[in-house]
Each structure stands twice: as C-alpha cells, then as structure tokens.
Amino acid sequence: MTSVEQRTQQYLARVEAENPKLNAYLEVFSDALGRAKRVDEHLASGEELPLAGQVIAVKDNILIEGKIASAGSKILSNYVAAYDATVIKKLRAAGAIFLGRTNLDEFAMGSSTENSAFGPSKNPHDLERVPGGSSGGSAAAVAADLCTAALGSDTGGSVRQPASFCGVVGVKPTYGAVSRYGLIALASSLDQIGLLAKTVGEAETIFKVIVGGDQMDATSFYPSAANRPRAKDKMTIGVPWHFLREGVGDEVEENFKESLEKLKAHGYEIVEIELPNIKYSLACYYIIMPAEASANLARYDGMRYGLHVEGENLLGDYLATRGEGFGRETKRRIILGTYVLSSGYHDAYYNKATVVRELIKNDFAMVFKKVDAIALPTTPTAAFHLGEKATDPLAMYLADIFTVPANIAGTPAISVPSGKNSEGLPLGLQLVAPWWGEDIIFKIGKDFERAIS
Amino acid sequence: MARLARVSLTSEEEKALTEDLEAILTYVDELKKAPVIDFGQGRPVLKNVWREDENAESSKAEGEHYKVKKILG
Numbered sequence: 210m211t212s213v214e215q216r217t218q219q220y221l222a223r224v225e226a227e228n229p230k231l232n233a234y235l236e237v238f239s240d241a242l243g244r245a246k247r248v249d250e251h252l253a254s255g256e257e258l259p260l261a262g263q264v265i266a267v268k269d270n271i272l273i274e275g276k277i278a279s280a281g282s283k284i285l286s287n288y289v290a291a292y293d294a295t296v297i298k299k300l301r302a303a304g305a306i307f308l309g310r311t312n313l314d315e316f317a318m319g320s321s322t323e324n325s326a327f328g329p330s331k332n333p334h335d336l337e338r339v340p341g342g343s344s345g346g347s348a349a350a351v352a353a354d355l356c357t358a359a360l361g362s363d364t365g366g367s368v369r370q371p372a373s374f375c376g377v378v379g380v381k382p383t384y385g386a387v388s389r390y391g392l393i394a395l396a397s398s399l400d401q402i403g404l405l406a407k408t409v410g411e412a413e414t415i416f417k418v419i420v421g422g423d424q425m426d427a428t429s430f431y432p433s434a435a436n437r438p439r440a441k442d443k444m445t446i447g448v449p450w451h452f453l454r455e456g457v458g459d460e461v462e463e464n465f466k467e468s469l470e471k472l473k474a475h476g477y478e479i480v481e482i483e484l485p486n487i488k489y490s491l492a493c494y495y496i497i498m499p500a501e502a503s504a505n506l507a508r509y510d511g512m513r514y515g516l517h518v519e520g521e522n523l524l525g526d527y528l529a530t531r532g533e534g535f536g537r538e539t540k541r542r543i544i545l546g547t548y549v550l551s552s553g554y555h556d557a558y559y560n561k562a563t564v565v566r567e568l569i570k571n572d573f574a575m576v577f578k579k580v581d582a583i584a585l586p587t588t589p590t591a592a593f594h595l596g597e598k599a600t601d602p603l604a605m606y607l608a609d610i611f612t613v614p615a616n617i618a619g620t621p622a623i624s625v626p627s628g629k630n631s632e633g634l635p636l637g638l639q640l641v642a643p644w645w646g647e648d649i650i651f652k653i654g655k656d657f658e659r660a661i662s
Numbered sequence: 663m664a665r666l667a668r669v670s671l672t673s674e675e676e677k678a679l680t681e682d683l684e685a686i687l688t689y690v691d692e693l694k695k696a697p698v699i700d701f702g703q704g705r706p707v708l709k710n711v712w713r714e715d716e717n718a719e720s721s722k723a724e725g726e727h728y729k730v731k732k733i734l735g
Binding site for chain 2: 427428486488489491492493495496503507510524527528529531532533535537540541543544545546547548551558561562564565568602603606
C-alpha cells in the first residue's frame with residue numbers, strides 16, 4: 210500500500226506538470242508533504258483517520274491559518290488568514306491533506322472563473338473552454354486528477370455548475386448543514402460550502418466529516434438521522450418539465466431524458482411536477498445576492514484588509530481602494546446591490562424578492578409531499594468557450610438558471626456526470642432533495658452512477 | 663450610485679456598467695409578475711438567530727446622547 214506521503218508526492222508531481230496549462234491552483238502548499246508524513250505516523254501508531262489518503266484542493270475563499278486567502282481578488286491578494294475555517298479543522302483532524310488553493314471568480318461571483326484577478330482556469334476536457342464557476346479551479350483540479358477531491362462554495366450553483374462542466378460530482382448541502390465559519394462571505398443567506406469529488410460515494414464520505422452544527426456559525430445545524438428525510442428502497446422523482454422549456458439545449462434535453470430512462474430502469478418512478486414560481490428564481494437571486502454582497506463587501510475599505518490606495522481624504526481612500534481593488538463583475542454587483550437596497554427602491558426590489566423567495570420555498574415544500582427528489586439538468590448547455598459570455602453579464606447569469614432554485618429554497622442538491630455531448634463535453638444530472646435530505650441524493654446519485662457505467 | 667457604494671469608476675466602466683445594470687434591472691422586473699400572497703402574518707422573513715443588540719456604552723448615557731471619545735481633531 211502506498212503511504213499518504215507517497216500519494217501526496219504523486220499529486221504534487223501531477224500538479225507541477227499539468228497546472229501551468231489549466232491554472233486550477235493559485236498556490237501549492239509547501240507544507241503538504243510534511244503534513245502527509247505526520248498522517249503516516251499517526252496511522253502507524255494505530256490511529257484511525259477516516260480521510261487518510263484524501264489529498265484535497267481548497268477553493269481560495271476558505272481560510273487556512275497562515276495561508277493567503279485571496280478570494281480571487283486583487284483587494285485580498287496579500288491577505289493571510291488568521292484562523293482555520295471549521296471545515297478545514299474537521300478535515301485535517303480526519304487525516305486529509307490540503308494540497309493547495311484553487312482559482313475562482315472574484316469573491317465567487319461568476320460562472321466561468323474568468324472574473325478571477327489571477328486569470329481564468331481552463332476546462333481539462335477542452336482547454337479553449339471554461340471550467341465553469343465560481344469553483345472552477347476546484348472542478349478542473351478534480352477532473353484532471355490533480356487532487357482526490359476539492360472544497361468549493363455554492364451560492365447560486367458555484368459547485369454544481371463547474372462540476373457538470375468538468376464531468377465530476379458536485380454537492381451543495383442543505384443551507385446550514387456545513388459551517389460557513391471561515392468562508393469569505395458572498396451572500397450569507399445563500400452561501401454554502403460544498404464538495405467536488407470523483408464519485409458520489411467519495412463525496413458522501415467527506416460530507417460526513419464536515420457536516421454538523423458549529424458554535425461559530427449561528428446558522429449551522431444538522432438534525433439527527435431520525436429527524437431527516439429518509440432514503441427509501443422505492444423512491445419517486447419529480448421533473449418540472451415546464452421549467453425546462455425556459456431554454457435548455459437540444460443535446461442537454463436528450464441526455465436528460467436518457468438519464469431519466471436509466472433511473473426508471475433502476476426502479477425509480479418518474480412523475481411530472483409543477484413548481485409554479487420556480488421561473489422567478491433567477492430574478493429573485495439577482496436581487497438578494499447582490500444586496501447581501503454589497504453589505505458583505507463593505508468591509509473591504511482599504512483599512513482592515515489587503516490593498517490600500519491613498520485618496521485625498523477618508524472617502525477618497527475608500528473610493529480609490531475599492532475602485533482599483535475590485536474587478537468589473539464585483540463592482541457591478543456591489544452597485545446593483547446598493548441600488549436595490551436604496552431608499553425608494555427597497556420595497557420594489559429587495560422586499561419583493563424576499564416574498565417571492567417564500568413562494569418558491571413553498572412550491573418546493575408542496576412538491577416534496579409527493580416526491581422524494583426532483584431531477585433537472587445541472588446546466589442548460591455544456592461548457593462554453595472562454596470569452597463567449599464575458600461581455601454579456603445576463604447571458605452569463607443564465608448559465609445558473611437550473612442551479613439557483615436550490616439556493617433560493619435552501620435545499621440540498623447534487624450534480625452527477627451523465628455522459629457527454631457530441632463534442633465530447635461532459636453533462637450533468639442534478640438531483641434536489643428536501644431540506645436535510647442529503648442521504649436521498651447520495652443514494653440516487655450512487656444508483657445513477659451504477660446505471661450509466 | 664457608485665459613490666454611495668464607495669467604488670470609483672473610470673468613464674469607460676461607468677458607460678458599460680450603466681448599460682449592464684439597465685439590462686439586469688429589466689430582467690429582474692419579471693418579479694413584478696409574481697403573485698402577491700398574504701402569508702397571514704404580513705411579510706415572511708428569515709428568522710433572526712442573533713441576540714438583541716446591547717449598548718456597552720450605556721453607562722455613559724447623558725439624556726438622549728452617548729459620551730464617546732473624540733475621533734477627528
């Protein structure tokens with residue numbers, strides 16, 4: 210059996226060879242080998258470590274004490290984390306090795322990693338195409354076998370969409386299931402730390418280590434097994450066909466239908482469902498997310514963190530630091546968020562969006578009385594070309610149309626590879642379960658993997 | 663609005679962002695078509711899990727004002 214140290218060494222060699230063309234990692238940690246050696250020593254002394262041998266890549270908006278956490282932004286390019294995120298602590302205690310930090314769209318705002326201040330990552334299946342985003346570096350690293358699994362964060366699809374584009378498994382847990390302590394905040398009522406892995410089983414193993422309530426995150430909570438929706442032997446999966454008509458590509462639709470046939474052949478019952486307000490999810494998202502982002506990003510004022518640019522007076526310092534430190538998409542969302550929260554517009558936009566959010570949640574709650582899970586394609590198309598949508602923000606936002614509803618509702622969701630299109634690009638099947646129903650999507654996901662292999 | 667958001671913009675950025683924001687705001691206007699539903703107790707909101715704010719300076723209250731250290735000379 211290879212030791213953790215040897216395994217880490219192999220991955221380091223792979224990263225050195227492959228990363229220059231992918232730009233998946235922003236930094237590889239020099240202490241990874243030393244830590245691997247210590248894990249080997251623990252194992253030799255008889256300790257049981259559930260994640261020994263996992264060599265994990267960490268999205269660069271999750272804090273590791275003593276390491277830079279840039280969030281893909283110029284404004285934090287020299288920011289060194291002062292403490293470990295709760296997920297980092299839990300993974301380390303379980304024997305996982307952190308190989309490095311991965312690229313992302315600035316502050317996790319984007320669907321392609323093209324918004325990173327450190328250049329885009331590339332899709333390992335086609336270097337001319339994006340890996341998706343915002344956890345694009347993590348997805349590319351898993352797909353190219355530059356790690357065993359990776360951490361990401363999912364605010365509107367940022368784990369599932371790149372997982373689908375890169376042909377790997379992506380899990381967004383129930384809102385609150387995994388502590389957000391130490392995650393650089395984008396939109397706090399939507400953000401959730403998630404996982405990218407090669408198989409559903411592997412994602413489940415890691416999920417079990419990071420799940421659970423945490424004193425450092427008042428929104429975190431996970432009920433006991435008896436109080437969670439259970440995975441049954443016979444399950445029913447609902448498909449909101451009406452929502453798919455909103456603009457899904459032909460090949461994606463065909464692949465999705467084939468996926469449903471495979472689930473049917475595996476004993477699942479497939480039924481049509483209606484989620485009358487799901488069509489408002491993306492509009493709702495593009496009010497709530499920027500509103501929260503504009504508040505969360507107010508802390509980058511040139512005083513407390515990272516970059517500082519001198520202005521004529523204090524206000525000048527703020528304007529200049531933020532003007533220079535933030536990229537185009539970040540500015541766009543901060544200004545949009547400031548606008549929808551401003552006096553006179555607050556009711557029409559932000560308050561309206563919070564009401565519609567409840568309608569969408571209610572739609573899900575009603576449907577989950579009839580079905581155990583919901584199936585959707587993860588994305589409307591396969592990975593697009595670099596630059597294809599870079600100048601049209603709305604077109605870029607639409608890449609998240611099928612992933613955003615789970616964030617708005619707070620439900621868990623998974624993207625599982627479902628084959629490739631005619632150009633050889635991966636596609637993904639998305640499964641959404643009721644709140645705290647991770648066990649359900651893991652079971653269906655594993656059955657689906659078996660069905661397509 | 664950019665000033666309120668404390669972000670300086672170049673004139674080129676200002677032009678591009680104005681167009682982008684118009685397009686995005688037109689899209690999110692879709693929400694106006696969403697049904698209006700009374701949930702019974704007014705507007706539904708997320709539950710506040712934080713404790714109520716307490717003012718640590720309350721011992722220094724003088725009528726409606728708080729005494730604090732001078733910040734700017």
